[in-house]
Amino acid sequence: SYLSVFCLGPGAGQDVGRSCILVSIAGKNVMLDCGMHMGYNDDRRFPDFSYITQNGRLTDFLDCVIISHFHLDHCGALPYFSEMVGYDGPIYMTHPTKAICPILLEDYRKITVDKKGETNFFTSQMIKDCMKKVVAVHLHQTVQVDEELEIKAYYAGHVLGAAMFQIKVGCESVVYTGDYNMTPDRHLGAAWIDKCRPDLLISESTYATTIRDSKRCRERDFLKKVHETVERGGKVLIPVFALGRAQELCILLETFWERMNLKAPIYFSTGLTEKANHYYKLFITWTNQKIRKTFVQRNMFEFKHIKAFDRAFADNPGPMVVFATPGMLHAGQSLQIFRKWAGNEKNMVIMPGYCVQGTVGHKILSGQRKLEMEGRQILEVKMQVEYMSFSAHADAKGIMQLIRQAEPRNVLLVHGEAKKMEFLKQKIEQEFHVNCYMPANGETTTIFTNPSIPVDISLGLLKRETAIGLLPDVKKPKLMHGTLIMKDNSFRLVSPEQALKELGLAEHQLRFTCRVHIQDPRKEHETVLRVYNHLKGVLKDYSVQHLPDGSITVESILIQATAHSEDQGTKVLLVSWTYQVGILENILFKHLCS
C-alpha cells in the first residue's frame, strides 16, 4: 500500500507563495488548502488545477477539500476553485475559519476590483456560494467524509481557528499541520496533537532554521515605537488586512494605553472591528487561557480606546494611531492616509505583514523614499518606516516538538525554502529515525506503508484451528488457513466449505498430470504390477494400492499405464496428482524415472 503527496505550488522550484497539496491515501484523494499567491495579478496567482487530473472532473476525482486556516495563501483560491473551475464536492474547515474566511476574501476581492476593475476574479456572490458549501468542524470531532474517509481537526495556534488535520482511511493516516505555532502568544494557545502515529506528517517549515527573537521582544519594540511617536506628537499608520493581525495589535495597544493612561486616540478604519470582535467573542474557546480567564471579568475584545475612523479625522491635528486597510498600501484608505502623512518626519508607518512587489508598502520597506504616484507626482517619504513581523510559525524546535508528540512514521516538509529545509531534514532523520521528504512543487512523493488490515474470522474456523493447536496467545502471532472473502470493503477469513456455501460455488479439484515414458516390452498390466511392487518397496511410509481397474494409487496420486500408440515397446505412465501432495510427488517421480 502507498500514499502519495503532490504540491501544486507556484513554479517548479520550492517557492513559498500559496499552499495547495494533494494527498492520495488508500484510494482517496484529498486537497489540503487552496491558496492564492498575492504577488501576481494574472492566472499565476491561482494554482493550475489542470495538473490534478487529466481525466474526468475534479468533483469526481477529489473526495474533499480541507482548509487549514483563513490566510489567503491557504484559502484565497477556494471560491475560484469551487465557483469558476467547477469543483462541487465537500469542503471542510473549522467554525472560526468558516466565519472569518469570507471577510478576508471579500476584503481582497474589493481591493482587486477597485484597483484594476478585474473581471476574471470571483464575485461577492461566488464567495457566498462557496461558503455555503463548506462544512464546519469542531476540534477533535471525527468527521466522516464518506464510509471510509474520516478527518479530525487539532488546535494549531497561529491564527484564530487554525487547525491541523488528521486524514484517515482504514488504518492509514496523514496529518497536515497547515501553519502552526508551538508557543502560546498574546491571544492564542500553542498547537497540540495526540500521539496518533500517522504514516505521514506533512509539516510547514517557514521558520525551519530562522532563529527569531521572542515575540514578547517584538511586541515591546512595537509598543515603544508607537509610544515614542505619539509622545512627540506624531501620527502612526498601521496598514492591516481586515482581520487577524489587526486584532492582535489592538489588544496590545489597548492594554498598553490602559496601563500607561495614554490619551491619544486610536482609530480603526474599516468598520470591521465590530464584526471581527464579534467573532473573537464568539470563538473565545479558540483563544488562549489568559483571554478566556479575563473574559469572565471583562471582554478583551471590547476596546475602550479604539474608535471607528472617519475620513475627516486624518487631518486632525495632534497625535493618533490609525489601523487602515489594505495592508500593503496599494489602494484605498491606507494609501490615502499614507499620502497625507508621508511628508512629516514626526509620523511613522508600521508595516506588520508581507507586501508584494510593486506596492507602495514593498517600496518603502525596501528603503525607497521618493515614490512616483499617479500623474507623475513624486511623493517624498519623510515619515519613519518600520517593519514588524508578528507572524506565528513554529521554528525548528517547535517542528521537532510536534514530531515528538505525533510520532509519525514519515515526515514531509512543505512551505519552506530548500536550503533551509535540508538542515532540518537531516536533524529529523537523525533524531527520530524516520524518512523526511522535501519535494519540489510539481513532484509527487510516494511513501510505502505497511497497513495492518483487520480481518474478521468466522467462529467455526477459529474453533477448528484452535482445536488443532494451542489456544490463541496475544504475544504469539499464529498462522491461520482459510479462505479470504473480500466483499463490500470488508475482509473475512472463513473455512473453504463455508466460502463455497456463501458464494454459492461448487467445489472443483485441480489435478496435475504428467506422462512418464518407460522402455518395457511386457504387457501393460505386467508393467503396472512391476511399478506397483517397486513403489511398495521404496515408499514404505505411504499407502500404495493396486486398484481393480488396473491403476495404482500412492496416497492421492493416481498412476495408469498404457502402451504407446506407435511403439508397443514403450509404456506411458500417466501420473496425476493434486496440488496438495508436494514432496511426495517429487519422491515418486525420482523413483519412476530411476
Add this chain to the structure above:
Amino acid sequence: MSVQLSWFVARARRRFAMSRECSLLLPRVCAALADPRQPGSDDTCLEKLLDWFRHLAAFDPTEKLVQDNPCLTEFITSVLALPEPSPSILSFTLRLAGILAASENRFQHLQQEKLLVRLFGRDGPLNSAMWEDASVRSGWVEGVHSMMHHQPALHFLCNGDVIFTLQGDPSLFVASAASQLLVHVLTFSVEAEATKPLSTKDCDWPASAQMIIKHIEDSLQSSSASHIKQSLKLLTSLFGSCHATWTEVLWLGIAKQIESFLTEETVQAQHMLANLLLNMAWSPVFCDTEGSFWALVTSALERLTPVQAGPLAVGILRLYKCPQDVRIQALTVLLQPMDCILRAASQPLEYTGLLDESVSDPITVESLLSSKSSCASLLCQTLAHLEELLSLIRLPVDLPYTSLLRSLITILQFCNGFLSPASPLGSTISRILINCFRVQRSALDVLAALSERKGCDTLIGSLFDVLLAYLESPNTSPTVLKKTFQATSKWLVRLQELSCSNSQWQQTEKILEDVFLVLQKRLCSPCWEVRDSSLEFLTVLIKCLRDQDEFRQSLLSSEVPRLTENLLEDPESYVRASAVTAVGHLAFITYFAPESPVIGNQCNKENTVAKLQEILSTDSEGFPRRAVISIFTKWLRQGCTGQLEDTEQFVSRVIQTVEHDLDWEVRRGGLELVEVFCSQTVCQLGLSECPYAPVSSAVSSSIHQNELLQIFCRAKVFSFLFRSLCDCDKPVGQRACDILLGLRDNFYPVSTLKDSQGTGDSPAGRGIAWLQRTLGQGSLAQNFPTDDGNGVDFQDPESMMIVLGTIDLEELHDELNKSSDHMEKSPQSLLQDILATVGTTEENEADCY
C-alpha cells in the same frame, strides 16, 4: 487589424517600451542579479522581469534590444561563469536567453559568443549538478520552447534525447512542458521546413519532425508502458492543437499500433486512448474521413468501460458531423446507466426502457452499479455528462427526455429511500445510494437542465412529489437543498407555462401551496445556509412568476412575506442581504402592484421602507447595505419610488446616507441610483428623448435647464458627485466622472464647451479655479472643500452650471481610468524595486498574509 486592437497593441508597446530610465537601470539590475553575494530576488520579480522581456522581444525582432543593452549578454556570460549559481537565477537565465533567441537576429547575436550552446548544449547545466533542481530543468525546457520560432533554432536542436527523457521527469511541471515543447517543435518543423505537401505516398518529413516521429513510433512499439503513455499524451495534445492535413499522414503510420492497445489491453492507458480519440474526432482532418477512424472510435466505445468511455461519448455527441452509428453507440454508453436504473426499479414486464436491447450490453453496467465502490462515481459521471449535453442550446442528438426524467426521479427516490424495489439489482442500488449527497446533487443539476426541454410534461406530478419530498426532508443537506431549490424554481416556471396552455390551474395551485408551506419552514431553519438559499429561491420565483395571478395569490396568502421581513434582522449578514433583496422584489407584488390583492394586509409599506433605510444607515456589514442600495435603484428604475414619497426627497435622503459609507461599493451603488435619477429627471423635463443619450442641441430650453439644475441641487446630487470624484477608492471616482460627463452634455453642447473652458477663471472665482486645479492635478487624495468656509456652494445652481462647464472632465476621466496600479506594473518600478532590495537582509517574504 481592428482599430481597437491596434490601439491596445500601441498602448501595450508604449507601456512596456524600454524607456531611457529603464535602460539606465537595467545594467545595475543585471549586475545585482548575477552577483552571488546578493540574496536571491523574490521569484515574482524574476517572473515579472521575464514578462517584460517577452513583450520587448515580441514588439521588436531586431537585434536592437541586445545591441543597445549589452548588459543582457554580459549577464548571461557572468551567470555561466559562476561556479555555483542559484537554481532560480540559472533558471531565469535559461528562460531569458530563450526569449531573446526567439528572433533569428538575436539568436545569431547570442551565438556569436556561443552563449546558447553553453546554456543549452551538452556542456551546459544539463550535465552539471544543477540539473538535479527541477526549476533548472523547467527553465531549460521553457528556454528552448521560447526560441523555437525560426529554422536556425530547429537546427540548433539536432538531438531531442534530452527532451524525450524529460517527458518522464519526476516533476509533473517539467514533464508536461517537455511534452508541449515536442508538440511545438514537430508542428513548427513541418510548417517551416517541409518543402512540399506531405502525403502517405510521398512522405519526406523534415529532419526535426522525423526525429520526433521516429521517437513516437519507437516508443509505441516498445514494451515500456511509461514510454507508450508519454507518446499517447504527446499525440493527444498534437491532434488537439494542430489540425493540419499532415497529421493524418502521421496517424496512418501509427494507427495499427494504437488499435492494438485497444484490443490487447496490455497497456493500461484506456483513459489516454479515449482522450486521444476524442481530440482526433474534433479535428476536421479526421472527422471528415470515412471508415477506419470511426470504426476505431466505435470499437473504443464498445471496449472501454463505461467510466473510461464516458468523456469520449459525450465529446462525440457534441459533434455535429459524425456518422450516425457512432453517435448511437456514444448515446448507448451514456444512457446505459440510466437505463439500468429504470430496469432495476421496475418489474420486468412493465419496463419500457431507454435503450434498444440489441445495442445495449447491460451486464458490465449492472455490475458497476451494484458495487459500492463504483456505483456513485459512475452515476455522477454519467449525470455530469448529461448535464453538459443538456446545457447545449442546440443538441446534435435527440435524447429520450421522458425516460431520462423518469430515470432521474428514480435515482432521487433511491437516494432518499422512497423507493425500495423488489428486484435484487434495485435493492442493491437503493441500499448503496441512500443518502448519497454526491449523486443527489448531480441528479438535481440534470433535473434543472432538463426543465428547458419539451416532452417531459406527463411526469410533472411525480416530479414535484420528489422535489417536495426533498424540500421537506430534514435529511436533505444544505448543498442538496440549494440544488433542489434551483431545480424547483425552473420546473415551477415550466409548470406555469403548461398550466397556461392546458388550464390545469388546480394542480399548479396545489403545488405552489405545498412549495410555500415548506418554504415557510425552511425560512426558519437554524442553518444560515438554508435560510439564505430559501430567500434566494423566493427572489428567483418572484422575478420569474410575478405576473401570474395564482403565484401571487399563493405567495401572499402564505406566511412567507412576513417571515421574509423578519429575516431583515437575521444575525447573519448574508441572510440579511438576501432578505433585503427578497423584500425588495416582494414589494413589486405588494406595495407597487397596481391591483395588489392584499394591499395593506399584512405588510406595512412605510415600515418596510423605513427598515431598509435603517439597514442602509446602520448595518455593520456591507452586504445588506449593498443590497438595499441596489433594491432602491431597482425601484427607482421601475418608477416605483414615486409611490412612496417625493422621489427627489427619497434620492436626497439616500445620498446623504451612502456618501459616508465605508464600503466603496455602497457609495458606487449610490452613484448608480443618482445616474438613474438624473436620466429620469432629464427625460421628464423633455430635455432628452432617450434616458442615456446626450442631446444634440442642449440649449433647447433654458427654463427647463434651470429647473433641472435646481432639482439636482436640492437633491444634493452635485455635492455627492463632486465629492465622489475625490473618493479614495477609484471605481467611485470613475463612476462619478462618467455621470458628470453625461450630465454636462445636457447643459453644454460640445461646440460651446471648448470656448468656455478656454476663458480662464470663471465668474465664480477662486472656488471654481481651486476645484479645477485640485481635480485637474489629479490630487485625489486631497480632501474636498466643505460647503462652509471658502469652498464651493453645491446648492447653488448657477455655480454648478459654471463648474460643469469649467472642469476638464475628459482629462479627469482619462486620468481616473488609468489603472491605479499602472505605476505598480511599470517596468521602471519593477527595476527600481529589484535594485532597492539589493543589500537588504531582512526577510519579509516569509511572513504570512
